[in-house]
Amino acid sequence: MQGMSSNLLRIGTRGSELALAQTHQAITALKAANPGLECEIRIITTAGDQRTDIPLHMVNAATNTGDKGVFIAAIEEALAAGEIDCAVHSLKDMPGVLDARFALAAVLPREEIQDVLVMKADADEQNLVIATGSVRRSHMVQTYWEGRARTVPVRGNVATRLRKMVENPEVSATLLARAGLNRLGYPQEAFEVNGTPVRVVGLPVDAFLPALGQGAIALECRKEDTAALEMVARVNHEPTSRCISCERAFLNLLQADCSVPVGGYAEINADGSLTLHVVHYSDATHFTRLSETGDTPGTVAASLHSRLLQATK
Numbered sequence: 001m002q003g004m005s006s007n008l009l010r011i012g013t014r015g016s017e018l019a020l021a022q023t024h025q026a027i028t029a030l031k032a033a034n035p036g037l038e039c040e041i042r043i044i045t046t047a048g049d050q051r052t053d054i055p056l057h058m059v060n061a062a063t064n065t066g067d068k069g070v071f072i073a074a075i076e077e078a079l080a081a082g083e084i085d086c087a088v089h090s091l092k093d094m095p096g097v098l099d100a101r102f103a104l105a106a107v108l109p110r111e112e113i114q115d116v117l118v119m120k121a122d123a124d125e126q127n128l129v130i131a132t133g134s135v136r137r138s139h140m141v142q143t144y145w146e147g148r149a150r151t152v153p154v155r156g157n158v159a160t161r162l163r164k165m166v167e168n169p170e171v172s173a174t175l176l177a178r179a180g181l182n183r184l185g186y187p188q189e190a191f192e193v194n195g196t197p198v199r200v201v202g203l204p205v206d207a208f209l210p211a212l213g214q215g216a217i218a219l220e221c222r223k224e225d226t227a228a229l230e231m232v233a234r235v236n237h238e239p240t241s242r243c244i245s246c247e248r249a250f251l252n253l254l255q256a257d258c259s260v261p262v263g264g265y266a267e268i269n270a271d272g273s274l275t276l277h278v279v280h281y282s283d284a285t286h287f288t289r290l291s292e293t294g295d296t297p298g299t300v301a302a303s304l305h306s307r308l309l310q311a312t313k
Helices: 017-033 056-063 073-080 135-144 158-167 178-183 226-233 238-254 297-311
Strands: 008-013 038-043 086-090 102-107 115-120 129-131 150-152 173-177 190-193 196-202 217-222 262-268 274-281 287-294
Touching: 008 017, 008 073, 008 226, 017 038, 017 086, 017 158, 017 178, 017 217, 017 226, 073 086, 073 102, 073 217, 102 226, 102 238, 115 158, 115 178, 129 158, 135 150, 135 262, 135 274, 158 173, 158 190, 158 196, 173 178, 217 226, 238 262, 238 274, 238 297, 274 297, 287 297
Parallel strands: 008 038, 008 086, 129 150, 129 173
Antiparallel strands: 086 217, 102 217, 115 173, 115 196, 190 196, 262 274, 274 287
16 A cells, blocks of 8 residues: 655545645644644545434434444545545544454544533523534433433534524524633633624533543544654644543443533642543433542543443443
């Protein structure tokens, strides 16, 4: 199979505004770390992009993508075929274990990991109707607002979800990742969507836990393409890599994909140890929250997973 040429890196990505923003961020880092490097963007349409008519957690079954991430399977096919040398993903879209043909070559420095509530300026905060396509977010809404808010389904990229929110008189808010809004240049606290004023409220990560891997951009290469791996590895951010390794190890043990209502994040403590915080829902009203501290990503993830199994017996 053909590897990358000496100074051209062909990069595969989804075509959404956010995916392209993340890809340009990756290219800036790659060029800074590899003087003289040229990058070519190849846009690839994934099952998750094609099937916006059904909830995200149902796309795998409907499109025969098995247990692969619905936003990465088609990009990995291009990677395997040698059509691209590197793939750029939102890390939270990736399954806990990669196909054996590929390697997670690098992660960029992590953005803010929190979810934010984007709501119409005149929304009644005591009676919110929140549009979201995420099972995790739907369950977290019931917990965080103690039953005072309800959710309705929505799919689409950031701009589409914002537009659907302001166009639907029944809906008062939507939930988005702060990282995506930041990368797209949205203001931190307030802006307008098609003339409708909206405000942004950050949700505390210890109370409204984000998706595991949220805020991180992943660069994936073929395991056998040593030239690309070496080039891409130069942009790896070690603290981010350590945290997401812990989060992904836990996801792998849980055998979880986007249909499993689980949230959490790892953080590095002042003494260099890692703490992993997780919430896992067995149904919309029953959940388990746990934290575990240790020295290595694998041992922290394994210990927390073992405790979760005991707690949910």
